[in-house]
Amino acid sequence: MFKKISSVLISSCLLSACITSPTGRSQFIVMPDTQINQMGLQAFDTLKKEKPASTNNQYNQLASCISQAITQELGGVWEVVVFEDKSPNAFALPGNKIGIYTGMLTLVDNQDQLAAVIGHEVGHVLAKHSNERASQEMAVNQGMAMVQAISSPQSALGQTAFGLLGVGAEYGILMPYSRVQESEADIIGVDLMAKAGFDPRQSIALWQKMEQASQGQQPVEFLSTHPAHASRIQNLEQHMPQAMDLYQQAQAAGKKPGCK
Numbered sequence: 001m002f003k004k005i006s007s008v009l010i011s012s013c014l015l016s017a018c019i020t021s022p023t024g025r026s027q028f029i030v031m032p033d034t035q036i037n038q039m040g041l042q043a044f045d046t047l048k049k050e051k052p053a054s055t056n057n058q059y060n061q062l063a064s065c066i067s068q069a070i071t072q073e074l075g076g077v078w079e080v081v082v083f084e085d086k087s088p089n090a091f092a093l094p095g096n097k098i099g100i101y102t103g104m105l106t107l108v109d110n111q112d113q114l115a116a117v118i119g120h121e122v123g124h125v126l127a128k129h130s131n132e133r134a135s136q137e138m139a140v141n142q143g144m145a146m147v148q149a150i151s152s153p154q155s156a157l158g159q160t161a162f163g164l165l166g167v168g169a170e171y172g173i174l175m176p177y178s179r180v181q182e183s184e185a186d187i188i189g190v191d192l193m194a195k196a197g198f199d200p201r202q203s204i205a206l207w208q209k210m211e212q213a214s215q216g217q218q219p220v221e222f223l224s225t226h227p228a229h230a231s232r233i234q235n236l237e238q239h240m241p242q243a244m245d246l247y248q249q250a251q252a253a254g255k256k257p258g259c260k
């Protein structure tokens with residue numbers, strides 16, 4: 001029995017390619033992080049060239065205040081851009097980039113809901129989900145070609161690369177994160193927002209709101225890459241006692257972001 005399990009583990013996870021995600025899950029990762037980060041940086045550059053940044057001061061202040069509180073928990077330098085686009089969408093890219101569409105800012109009710117979005121997106125980056133997707137779908141020797149292709153997003157490989165990063169809709173390709181990756185980003189995100197002093201209960205309100213918005217005429221692009229599984233809210237509720245502990249500790253330490 002034991003022997004069988006270990007041989008399965010080895011065949012699905014080549015020894016050197018096996019790493020553990022922040023939630024303790026075993027992952028198959030073969031692409032060098034440097035290449036995935038380069039892809040993220042290049043994709044962000046391309047998006048900045050094609051999509052106007054918002055000139056709304058209030059939006060920019062709110063987005064950078066919340067992102068700063070959250071990324072302070074992680075360290076490193078993160079760039080945040082608010083893009084002028086009415087669809088409720090947001091993303092984070094390897095290489096420490098965060099993009100928020102004005103449509104997301106008009107959808108959320110408060111700082112905590114936007115913190116839930118940013119926390120979730122950063123959760124995908126921290127758990128190397130783009131690398132995991134690339135490792136599953138591409139051969140290692142295609143890595144450099146993908147880095148190059150991302151500067152020509154109309155090409156087939158460029159489109160795939162954007163899709164793997166979760167920002168493919170711009171170029172006609174949408175690759176939904178898996179159920180496992182979504183749950184993982186939820187847990188990492190909700191803990192992260194709580195540690196930064198945002199009310200983690202608002203993550204549940206956010207997903208309910210998102211689902212409500214998708215009942216309308218327009219499909220919500222955010223939900224096509226981040227499919228809302230029926231169990232999402234249940235999982236978040238189950239995890240809430242731990243997140244509330246982190247939130248109370250943050251409050252006690254004086255972390256009370258008042259982002260407006």
Ligand SMILES: [Zn+2]
Nearest residue numbers: 177182185226
């Ligand atoms: Zn997601």
